[in-house]
Amino acid sequence: MDTMWNEIDQYMQHWIREAGERIRDTFQTKLTIETKSNPSDLVTNVDREIEQFFIERIRETFPTHHILGEEGFGDELRALDGIVWIIDPIDGTMNFIHQQRNFAISVGVFADGVGMLGYIYDVVHDELYYAHKGKGAFMNDTPLPKLKETTISEAVISLNATWVTENKRIDPSVLAPLVKRVRGTRSYGSAALEMAYVASGKLDAYITMRLSPWDFAAGLVIVHEVGGIVTNLYGEPLNLLEKSSVFVSKPRLHQEILTEYIMKER
Numbered sequence: 001m002d003t004m005w006n007e008i009d010q011y012m013q014h015w016i017r018e019a020g021e022r023i024r025d026t027f028q029t030k031l032t033i034e035t036k037s038n039p040s041d042l043v044t045n046v047d048r049e050i051e052q053f054f055i056e057r058i059r060e061t062f063p064t065h066h067i068l069g070e071e072g073f074g075d076e077l078r079a080l081d082g083i084v085w086i087i088d089p090i091d092g093t094m095n096f097i098h099q100q101r102n103f104a105i106s107v108g109v110f111a112d113g114v115g116m117l118g119y120i121y122d123v124v125h126d127e128l129y130y131a132h133k134g135k136g137a138f139m140n141d142t143p144l145p146k147l148k149e150t151t152i153s154e155a156v157i158s159l160n161a162t163w164v165t166e167n168k169r170i171d172p173s174v175l176a177p178l179v180k181r182v183r184g185t186r187s188y189g190s191a192a193l194e195m196a197y198v199a200s201g202k203l204d205a206y207i208t209m210r211l212s213p214w215d216f217a218a219g220l221v222i223v224h225e226v227g228g229i230v231t232n233l234y235g236e237p238l239n240l241l242e243k244s245s246v247f248v249s250k251p252r253l254h255q256e257i258l259t260e261y262i263m264k265e266r
């Protein structure tokens with residue numbers, strides 16, 4: 001069994017860097033940009049091409065595996081039985097279009113719903129965050145240490161300004177007191193990178209109100225491997241087949257934010 005995961009990992013290390021190179025090569029080309037559900041929900045020809053790049057290789061090499069991909073080239077999944085790849089070809093498409101940075105390729109591989117491998121590739125910085133369940137997490141060749149706890153007043157947390165202004169998912173008064181207490185807030189516009197940053201200690205927590213499985217699948221595996229906690233806003237486990245709020249942090253800080261801020265206002 002172990003050799004199978006090592007084999008998948010070897011393929012993936014190779015494919016993801018090749019995909020990154022393909023993305024970097026598009027920087028000089030003209031993108032085709034379309035909108036999906038609303039004017040800020042963007043997709044480019046590159047998002048589609050990169051998803052197809054992975055799917056072709058996975059289907060060819062591992063024909064029995066199932067694939068869930070954001071851009072719809074994968075399978076229609078109703079269950080997590082067997083080996084399931086969850087792919088976001090470009091997480092942070094808006095950043096990819098506007099900034100040519102702050103985006104990542106994000107891929108998680110699950111066995112009967114258990115996260116086995118996770119990859120988040122910051123293409124521009126050539127930084128690959130990855131984890132193999134039980135074997136540790138890495139950034140390129142450097143092992144990521146287990147997370148160290150932080151107090152709220154020393155914490156740097158990531159969240160979008162939307163969640164502390166009028167919005168349809170959460171009362172602004174829930175997170176505003178937390179925003180005032182912490183050392184600093186950040187917002188990078190790529191859920192995958194924000195989870196990789198929590199896993200590598202650059203951020204102490206990440207809170208957001210609505211993500212899809214491909215936004216958090218890889219991050220879940222990597223964060224777990226360094227001892228971090230990944231739940232929805234209310235501390236419940238995430239469902240890999242549904243959209244959800246996401247709250248990622250180190251154990252003690254996660255508990256403290258949950259009881260002192262989020263649940264207090266409920």
Ligand code: IPD
Binds near residue numbers: 090189191192208215
């Ligand atoms: C988006 C990014 C963003 C998050 C959005 C996602 P996409 O992914 O992760 O940070 O706030 O909810 O949809 O669409 O660029 O892959």
Ligand code: CA
Binds near residue numbers: 041042070093
């Ligand atoms: Ca998208």
Ligand code: CA
Binds near residue numbers: 090091092191214215
């Ligand atoms: Ca995404």
Ligand code: CA
Binds near residue numbers: 070091092
């Ligand atoms: Ca995407």
